[in-house]
Amino acid sequence: MKLFKVMGALIVLFFQLSAVGQQDNLRLVSQELQRTSPELKSEDVQNLHIDAEHTSSLSGVHHMYLNLTFNGIRIKNSTINASMNSVNLVDNLVGKPIKDLSRKVKTTAPSIGLLESIQSISTRLGIQGVISITALGENLYDFEIEGGNYRHESKAELVYWENEEGEIRLAWNFNIDLPNQSHWYDFIISAEDGSEIKRM
Numbered sequence: 709m710k711l712f713k714v715m716g717a718l719i720v721l722f723f724q725l726s727a728v729g730q731q732d733n734l735r736l737v738s739q740e741l742q743r744t745s746p747e748l749k750s751e752d753v754q755n756l757h758i759d760a761e762h763t764s765s766l767s768g769v770h771h772m773y774l775n776l777t778f779n780g781i782r783i784k785n786s787t788i789n790a791s792m793n794s795v796n797l798v799d800n801l802v803g804k805p806i807k808d809l810s811r812k813v814k815t816t817a818p819s820i821g822l823l824e825s826i827q828s829i830s831t832r833l834g835i836q837g838v839i840s841i842t843a844l845g846e847n848l849y850d851f852e853i854e855g856g857n858y859r860h861e862s863k864a865e866l867v868y869w870e871n872e873e874g875e876i877r878l879a880w881n882f883n884i885d886l887p888n889q890s891h892w893y894d895f896i897i898s899a900e901d902g903s904e905i906k907r908m
Contacts, residue, residue: 730758735773737790740798743807753810756781768794776806781847784896786868786879806870813868815878818899820894822849822864825880825897829904833861835887851882860885869896869905879905 717864721798740752755777763770769791776786788803806812826839830853837855842851847866853859864882871877885892 719854732796733770733772733790733792734758734767736796736798737772737774737788738790739799740790741788741803743800745805745807747807748805749808750908751777753805753809755780765880769799771861774803776809778809778868778876779816782865782876783809783865783876784869784879786870806876809876810854812813812870812874812876813878814825814875815900818866818880820880820897820899820902822851822880822882824868825899826851826853826884828884828902829884829895832847833884833886835884853884858887865897866903877905 785855791800837853842850894908
């Protein structure tokens with residue numbers, strides 16, 4: 709019994725230390741972004757989100773793939789790649805920080821729901837089926853379209869998207885297969901008015 713308690717405590721300690729290390733890395737990346745882009749304000753880069761990370765077994769370099777966030781919502785096309793060397797210094801930093809972020813965000817809550825967005829795109833693509841949505845966590849969803857010979861399962865997310873005019877738009881991001889499975893599209897659909905912002 710004592711062994712299980714010790715093991716449980718060690719696992720908790722490991723995750724706590726990992727979280728502390730992650731916060732330290734985010735702080736270092738934020739500081740480096742401000743150093744290399746002096747026009748950025750601290751609030752522009754204080755809320756970074758790690759999408760993925762790994763440490764090279766050969767070099768010991770820790771690679772992080774990040775996005776900026778605003779109000780807990782990821783800015784999907786604000787990708788920042790950072791590498792931390794073996795002494796935990798930022799070795800390489802490439803990306804697209806956004807200046808005056810809070811001023812560029814106009815909408816903080818969706819006016820158009822995810823279901824309505826998926827229905828609209830499905831209809832335009834000639835897809836008929838029942839759409840079911842399951843919340844996975846904050847701003848992240850599973851969805852399924854099923855009807856006749858067509859079935860599609862994927863994830864959807866409420867995101868921000870910086871358009872070509874430099875505006876930050878609140879949007880739904882999801883992908884859909886064409887009925888003949890000849891292609892699939894990744895959609896960015898405005899959560900403000902339902903318009904198609906981007907198709908990739």
